[in-house]
Amino acid sequence: MIVFGRRVRMEQRLTTPSSLLVVVPVLSVLFALVVGGVFLALTGHPPIGTYLDLLDNGYTSFYGITDTLGLATPLVCTGLSAAFAFRMNLYSIGQEGQMYLGMIGGTWAGIVLADALPTAIAVPVVLCCGALSGAAWVALPALLRARLGTSEIVSTLLLNYVALNLVNYFIFGSTGFFRDPTTSFPQGRTVSENARLSPLSFFTDKVTNTYPTFVIAVVLAVSLFWLMKVSNYGYETTVYADSPNTARYAGMNSTWLQSSVLLISGALAGVGGAMYVVGPAGKVDPGLLQIGLGYAGIVVAALARYNFVAVILAAVLFAGLRTGGNALQASSDPVPIAIAVVLQGAVLLFALGGELFRRNKVTIVRVKQAVA
């Protein structure tokens, strides 16, 4: 491409200077803010003031950051789920549906099993049931993928819609098990108190929206990171992801590797749904359907470049934009939530676009003469 007698030239980098690993993401976020600022200015909002508000409401104020951590909790799980599958070149985008199933399975356990159990056991039982339900939801796509090579992208995506309708049916379409029998208003039946955790207060007397499940999510991310680094399972999946032929050569079982990775990925998303039950919801709550934390998990995984520890940071960053955006919408000079969504999109776009600069050296050269 020649513009004003200059040509953009790209050369692959042999080595990436370590400074770029910091500079590129920071610049990506800055550029995203500039783009979002243009939208803000166009809609008549002062960009800088709005950003400061966003920062305050999303990250720096007490209620801002605690709301953000609360929202980030299931997001860490769906982010881990996506990262776990994507690292193996399995592009499961079923986190949304698996998370709903986690919520359903967790609620079932919370209603049926938790009454007889102390909280210290009931909560893990609920989380495990959520994980199993999430894994079960991906079992069919996993089997199809490993045995017949069916695209997991399509099968997991379609099951998201099935899961969504399942939740709607349980609450709005029927008066069955998950529906609260005490009221005619369509809402979910609450789980046993033993299966609930109370929010963290962070040594104050305030009631926050952050639950101890956030700590569980962080522990999950860190242990997953460590296990995949040192364990044989982590080693085999890494080999398989890098070169399926090498894995076959070494006698690894590709059917087992592919299906187990998808099942674990489903379980991680399911845990996210169950954490929603243990924490804020306490029931099958259609409100979860509105916020798209499953799909956002894919974005979080991409931002984190499939690094399990980085998923925590990306989830908090992403959740903060959402809580900050929500607060702006409710402020005296309401900024539409769409702006926050534009900002999320811009962050993702620039972060992924920044890869180009990390991998390539881009120079602009003057073109000496037109080519004969």
Added chain:
Amino acid sequence: MSQAGRAVAPALVARGITKRFPGVVANDSVNFDVARGEVHTLLGENGAGKSTLASVLCGLYRPEEGQLLRNGAEIRLNSPRDGLSQGIAMVHQHFRLVDRFTVAENVVLGHKSLSFVLDNAAIEERVASITQEFGLPLDPRAVVGELSAGERQRVEIVKALYQGAELLLLDEPTALLAPPEVEKLFITVRAMTHAGKSVVFVSHKLGEVVDISDRITVMRAGKVTGSVRRGDADVRRLAELMVGREINIVPRRAKSPTSDVLLSISQVHLEREGAEILTDINLEGRAGEIVGVSGVAGNGQRDLAEVVAGLRMPQRGNVTVCGVPTSRAGALGARRAGLAYVPEDRLGTGLAPSLSMVDNLVLTRKRGFIVDRKSALRESEGFIRQLEIKTPGPLTPTRKLSGGNAQKVLLARELFAVSGARVLIVCSPTRGLDVGAVEAVHALLDEARDAGKAILMISEDLDEVMTLADRVMVLYRGRITLEQAGIDADLDRIGRAMAGLAS
């Protein structure tokens, strides 16, 4: 001055060509020319820059510096299409044909002046006349997917001639051909030069280029190291120009008599999708010998290796490794019985390319729940010293190593790191390696033989088989069609067997 007195400008001159890729100078101010009716060979090891130069000459690459003169006039080539309009065409090592199309359809594919509705009869007639003129036996109506490698190459050549090529660049044209097919190719090359066309022959096979070339230009590390005319060409001198030092090629044979049978393959029969891949294979490998299996690519070599390695289950027949039957035991079972396997595709099958040497060393060993990388790291460092593996370190991804060094890593793992493996299968162990690395790999295999391993070496490189093997076999269409002792191996008979001609 009369017309005849003026020196005729060469068909193509390249002056001071410099082409860089990230991290390497592939061509460093290279000068090259080819006259009308001449066969000019570019000789050099892999990575010497011959293919890069050929790509510059046909317009595929644009050099950073230098100029091209066609019949004395400067030209600029921005694409292979520009090259074609100057009558320059390249036949690539990897064919670029559509399998489902017929020969004639492939020939006209991408041709500029095609009518909307193809006049098949006229096209086929022209294709047939070209094939006749240049001795390229081909049926214009045959479907390309059913042709042999040699026939496909002819399609590529006909395609170039159909498009009006006056100067043909043949990139490693003999790589996939059996000896009789090479001879046919040479007849075509002669026919083309008689018709006043020029041929640039790119090759790293010393032996064969001496016969066909009018001139040979040797390249090494991106530079021209010498140029000789027909008659002055001396194989030893050319080899030294290629490698930059003196070399000695001496056959290596078993030093001690062979003993027990460690590998036995009996009546192995393999089918895939109804087609017979291997038929009635019988073979024995004894401790302390190298059995060489030779043949043109695609005659069942890879399948034979995979059957022995436990990666493919034969429909009938038995394989035993050190007395243990393994034909149904899978890859892990075969390894447990004492088998090591160096596949042809070293980066991508034998090694995981993005993983480090350390991670690749643990690939074929028993691993607990936690992978022990500490001992593998120590071992890596040992191998790097002993085998002189050139690498920034044991944690560098193996894809960053050169072919020879990657092969050393793979051989180190399969020869030494696998404890107790007494049977070794190696496939094309030196394919794509430079002469120095070939020497090192051959020395390692020779050492392993002396150490009492039974080695099955499957290789398309006949020279390699002749240099190393104690017994030579030829695989043709999934059958072993010839077996000879390495010392009395008769090249002519082997060549004929490779081509499927009855001996």
